[in-house]
Amino acid sequence: MPSAPPPPPPSSPSSSEPVENDLLQRTHSGLLRACDIVFGTIAVALAVLGIWLFAAGEIRLLTLVALWSFPVFNSGWSALTRRRDRVIADLTRCAVSLPIALYLYVAEAGMLEKLWVPALMMPVGTALSVGIATRRGLFGYLASFVYAVGLQGASVVSHGRFDVDSFDDSLGILLTGCIISMMAARLGHTLEEARRQRDSARAQTDRAEVTLQQLTERSQELTTAIRSLHDEMEHRMRVEIELRQAQKLESVGRLAAGVAHEINTPVQFVTDSIQFVRSGVAEVFDVVDKLEVVQRSVLEGAPSRDAAARAADVRDSADLAYLAENVPIALDRALAGLDRVATIVRSMRVFAHPDSAEMGDADLNQAIESTLTIAHNEYRYVADLETDLGDLPPVRCYIGELNQAILNIVVNAAHAIEDVVAGAGIPEGARDHIFDPFFTTKKVGRGTGQGLAIARSVVVDKHRGTLAFETELGKGTTFNIRLPIEGVRAASPVCAA
Numbered sequence: 238m239p240s241a242p243p244p245p246p247p248s249s250p251s252s253s254e255p256v257e258n259d260l261l262q263r264t265h266s267g268l269l270r271a272c273d274i275v276f277g278t279i280a281v282a283l284a285v286l287g288i289w290l291f292a293a294g295e296i297r298l299l300t301l302v303a304l305w306s307f308p309v310f311n312s313g314w315s316a317l318t319r320r321r322d323r324v325i326a327d328l329t330r331c332a333v334s335l336p337i338a339l340y341l342y343v344a345e346a347g348m349l350e351k352l353w354v355p356a357l358m359m360p361v362g363t364a365l366s367v368g369i370a371t372r373r374g375l376f377g378y379l380a381s382f383v384y385a386v387g388l389q390g391a392s393v394v395s396h397g398r399f400d401v402d403s404f405d406d407s408l409g410i411l412l413t414g415c416i417i418s419m420m421a422a423r424l425g426h427t428l429e430e431a432r433r434q435r436d437s438a439r440a441q442t443d444r445a446e447v448t449l450q451q452l453t454e455r456s457q458e459l460t461t462a463i464r465s466l467h468d469e470m471e472h473r474m475r476v477e478i479e480l481r482q483a484q485k486l487e488s489v490g491r492l493a494a495g496v497a498h499e500i501n502t503p504v505q506f507v508t509d510s511i512q513f514v515r516s517g518v519a520e521v522f523d524v525v526d527k528l529e530v531v532q533r534s535v536l537e538g539a540p541s542r543d544a545a546a547r548a549a550d551v552r553d554s555a556d557l558a559y560l561a562e563n564v565p566i567a568l569d570r571a572l573a574g575l576d577r578v579a580t581i582v583r584s585m586r587v588f589a590h591p592d593s594a595e596m597g598d599a600d601l602n603q604a605i606e607s608t609l610t611i612a613h614n615e616y617r618y619v620a621d622l623e624t625d626l627g628d629l630p631p632v633r634c635y636i637g638e639l640n641q642a643i644l645n646i647v648v649n650a651a652h653a654i655e656d657v658v659a660g661a662g663i664p665e666g667a668r669d670h671i672f673d674p675f676f677t678t679k680k681v682g683r684g685t686g687q688g689l690a691i692a693r694s695v696v697v698d699k700h701r702g703t704l705a706f707e708t709e710l711g712k713g714t715t716f717n718i719r720l721p722i723e724g725v726r727a728a729s730p731v732c733a734a
Contacts, residue, residue: 500578500581500582503573503574503575503577503578504574504578507570507571507574507575507578510567510568510570510571510574511567511571513563513564513567514564514567514568514571517560517563517564517567518564520556520560521557521560524557580610581610581611583607596633596634596635597633597634597636598631598632598633599631599632599633599634599636599639600629600631601629601632601634601639601720602626602629604636604639604640604643605624605626605643606624606626607640608640608643608644608647609622609624609647611644612644612647612648612651615647615648615651615652616647616648616650616651616654619651619654619655620650620651620654622647630722632720632722633721633722633723634700634720635695635699635700638695638699639695639696639700639720641691641692641695642691642692642695642696642704642718643692643718645688645689645691645692646688646689646692646716648688649688649689650714650716653714661710661711661712661713661714662708662709662710662711662712662713662714663706663708663710663714664710665710668708671689671706672689672690672693672704673690692704696718696720700720700721701721702718702719702720702721703717703718703719704716704717704718704719705717705719
């Protein structure tokens, strides 16, 4: 049975150690080759001699087969034991078999004894060498004991009695010993291999159990982490929605003074128009009262000429022609002012409305007009704003967030025009940072640097669109917003500049 090679000897500081090891290795290899050649030659010679004896009719076919099994057995054993730690096994095998074979060939023994006795010693030497080579003396003793029992069992093959001078008895002993020895060696190897496989299986089972337990623990940790991440993402989404709504209301708060001024202007001329109409109506009622007096005087018998003159004086004093011309105009102005106020209030309500959680079809032109209404007071004193809105189809989007993005761009442009010192356009050093959060070129307290960052987040991150700009110093800057018409799944963009 093969055994594991012994551990290497401890290293020595001697410089001649590699040379000594190489010499020992060459000597060992030469000794092994010599043993194989000598013992192999004997086994082959016995087999060849057996062929001659079989042809002469002196031995049976079974004996010839047994003799020919020895070279095969010897070759197999040599292949299994050709290791550095098996030199003892080969030496033992040769030391047991070779001297006995040489002695019997020299002694005056019969031809048959010369054939079977050397071959008979091969299983004996093998059984002994197994115990020595594997460093398990008990196994070698057990193999020898089983072989001895096999010798006694050969009497069953040879007429129920043991006679060493009988060739049949000798052949039975030979075959029985070979079979038992090989079976013992094979059994030992099988048991050792089974033990190693059992230990390996146990080790693998233990590792598998540990790995399975670790996987279970990691799976539980991963499940907990995923659940925590899901909760964190939901919380973050809620915070982002609340933050956008707060930023929107903050924008409304910043524009509150301008919106109040925008409402105050139409309210002022509505008030003036109503007061004019009120005074005109009072004059009309005064004319009506005077005409009723004239009418009563006529009914009482006053001359009609005098009554007509008095009625003409009443009409001329009230200037009814002026009132007839200007009261409708005043009423139209009042209606226009009220419509302007309603538009501003409606725009404020649309702008401040909480964002929807889902996309919906929206009219971008109306959204732009509402946003410009809110921001009118921001740019009215620094620039004139013209709109050239095309015939756009309904766009699937988050309209509230787009209103915020458009407002941020318009207000940012108004502030840039107001703060410009020399020329227009975005400076070279600021172009790569205008969409960065908290980046601003405005005066301290004028802006937080969040406007364009929020606009880009809405257009690019939320709608999968694009927000780009073209700028030229001394000329100006153009921002281009492109949105998918059918929402984030579509590829066809609609452009609003």
